[in-house]
Amino acid sequence: MADYTLHDPDGRTVARFPVLDATVGANSVDVRALLDTAGITTYDPGFSSTSSCNSAITFVDGDNGVLLYRGYSIDQLVEHSSFVEVAYLLLFGELPTPAQLQSFTHDVTYHSMLHEQLSSFYRGFRRDAHPMAVLLGVVGALSAFYPDSIDVFDPRQRLVSIERLIAKMPTITAMAYKYTIGQPFVYPRNDLDYCSNFLHMMFSVPAEPYEPSKILSKAMNALLIVQADHEQNASTSTVRTVGSSRANPFACVAAGISSLWGPIHGGANEAVVNMLQELGSKANLPDAIRRAKDKNDPFRLMGFGHRVYKSYDPRAKVMRRIYEELLEELDLGNDPLFELAKELERLALEDDYFVQRKLYPNVDFYSGLIMKAIGIPINMFTAIFALSRTVGWLSHWKEMIEDPDQRITRPRQLYVGPAQRPYADIAHRSVNGSPAKLPAGPAMPGEKSIVGG
């Protein structure tokens, strides 16, 4: 494709910029030389029109509601693959052969135990600590317990850290849950698959035998696959930025956990169920829609809208189907929250405000309902999202470290602060140019009182 040419306000050609071709989706104008050749920068807070990197991992077609992991559509992967298989695909680029899957599964299984001393970390938290605070603390500490795999320039150590994190996140997450409910930690079992093992660590107690339900494991598998990766979302971009300074992968994933925790990112699944519970009945839905449209009201329909999807989030479609199957298989009948969610979706998708802004249900709208049906408490929803997204974060971290083009992330800025000015002696300072409004009080001996009385 032909270069893009930049002209100055007088129409003179300032510079030409090559176009980088995408496999599918938007191409990119390579503006790396812009500042040096034209003395200007681009301005794009939120990076709505900016490619921060090149990546071969995930592609989102926001207009048509398509999500591809290494070219495979998300619904096909949910239908046919295990989460560990999808993790292999995201990390290494191809679906594994039986031998590759067996070897990767073995490695992940045999890294699932946590250093025993880490269990005392949990006891430093209050029992009512949010599980994301616990995850953040424990994952951030992992490099202190596994210093033999933090050299990011050593491919073997990179792989060991990746396998350790994927293997230990379910253990760490389940321990965070057990701690909040005062039950003993449950060790992983090597005879169980990834999702069944997680449910075992979450719900079994020493007092009686526990066999994870195949139905719940299947729902958990779908949930983890759907949430595993999503291009350069806020938390993945955070992991790439932290990793660009060559910080160790444990620190990078801890940074990803921090970003995902935000209520308009990964924290939305928790917010959706809280919102539905607060709304309570269909009679309250029209007012909720009204409030969501009112710019003076901070209320937003959680689980709706997306920076990239301007059509139905394919993950919401999958989640809704999985949830309906779960309701049937568990014979849960009509879940009032699900009925409320479907009615809220119907009302919103008939309302011009949402239609014009292309605000559809996103991944978080139905995921919370699935987790609730599995028996996971609301405050654990984002932690489960982090468990799943750890695979995406590590896939992008690995891709970035291996990319010869990648440099430390250091954006420029549009500076709008004061130009250089002479130092202001304290005797002549004022608050925004007006005399400082100090509380009235007795002037020091020999000093005029500045203001006040």
Ligand code: SDX
């Ligand atoms: C995730 O990036 C990813 O891929 C993220 C994610 C992933 O897998 O990593 O998909 C996971 O984070 C999903 C999103 C979960 N968050 C929520 O459900 C929170 C509710 N959604 C909104 O906060 C919002 O839609 C965002 C944050 C998701 C997107 O924000 P944008 O792209 O900055 O969009 P915007 O805020 O500029 O909204 C555009 C317009 C605005 O109105 P106008 O100024 O044009 O009049 O739509 C309105 C917004 O006020 N709007 C909403 C709304 N979302 C956007 N109005 C009411 N309810 C909403 N939910």
